[in-house]
Amino acid sequence: xxxxxxxxxxxxxxxxxxxxxxxxxxxxxxxxxxxxxxxxxxxxxxxxxxxxxxxxxxxxxxxxxxxxxxxxxxxxxxxxxxxxxxxxxxxxxxxxxxxxxxxxxxxxxxxxxxxxxxxxxxxxxxxxxxxxxxxxxxxxxxx
Numbered sequence: 001x002x003x004x005x006x007x008x009x010x011x012x013x014x015x016x017x018x019x020x021x022x023x024x025x026x027x028x029x030x031x032x033x034x035x036x037x038x039x040x041x042x043x044x045x046x047x048x049x050x051x052x053x054x055x056x057x058x059x060x061x062x063x064x065x066x067x068x069x070x071x072x073x074x075x076x077x078x079x080x081x082x083x084x085x086x087x088x089x090x091x092x093x094x095x096x097x098x099x100x101x102x103x104x105x106x107x108x109x110x111x112x113x114x115x116x117x118x119x120x121x122x123x124x125x126x127x128x129x130x131x132x133x134x135x136x137x138x139x140x141x142x143x
Contacts, residue, residue, distance in 0.1 A: 028064060031057035041069070048073035054135075064141040069093070071133050072126040081123030086140040090114040090124060095132030099124045 034055075041052035054067040064086070070078055072095070081100060090099060092112045098105050099114040101122045108114060116122035118140075126132035 028057040031055060031059060031065065047076075049076055049078065051078075064139075066138040067135065069133065069135045071131050072097075072124075073131065074126055074129055077123060077125035079123070081121050083119050083121050085118050085142040086138050087118055088116045088122070088139065089137040090116075091135045091137070093133040093135060095126060095130055095134075096128035097124045097132050097134060098127045 036054050038052075041054060044051050044053070050071040052069045054069060056066040058064055072078060090097070090108075090113065092108045092110055092114075094110055097108045097112075097114075099108055099122070100106075101114075101116055101120050103121075106114070107127060114122075114124070124134070
């Protein structure tokens with residue numbers, strides 16, 4: 001099927017209207033100054049694992065930031081190793097995590113920080129006997 005310029009001229013307003021009606025994901029809002037009390041964060045359970053969304057939005061310069069905390073059961077991984085455009089910092093709060101970047105693994109304990117650069121394959125798993133707790137700070141967006 002071929003389209004003329006005239007056909008595309010008729011389609012363009014319809015496509016624009018569908019975007020305006022919210023059929024595409026909304027951009028994150030600008031982040032206000034705020035304190036986030038641990039006990040007020042909503043918990044999302046996934047089997048023995050739990051996560052708490054802390055913040056997701058844009059700085060004054062429209063730089064995307066997303067922060068969440070995860071409790072990971074012994075031997076568990078939150079997901080398979082993966083890649084994405086945005087960078088991530090992982091800050092270990094409790095337990096022992098094995099952090100892998102491009103096939104190289106490092107054991108990290110409380111107070112340690114890992115960084116995954118854009119498009120590097122990375123993942124983590126709990127290699128300790130108890131719950132491992134860590135905070136992920138995602139920097140930038142994938143668009």
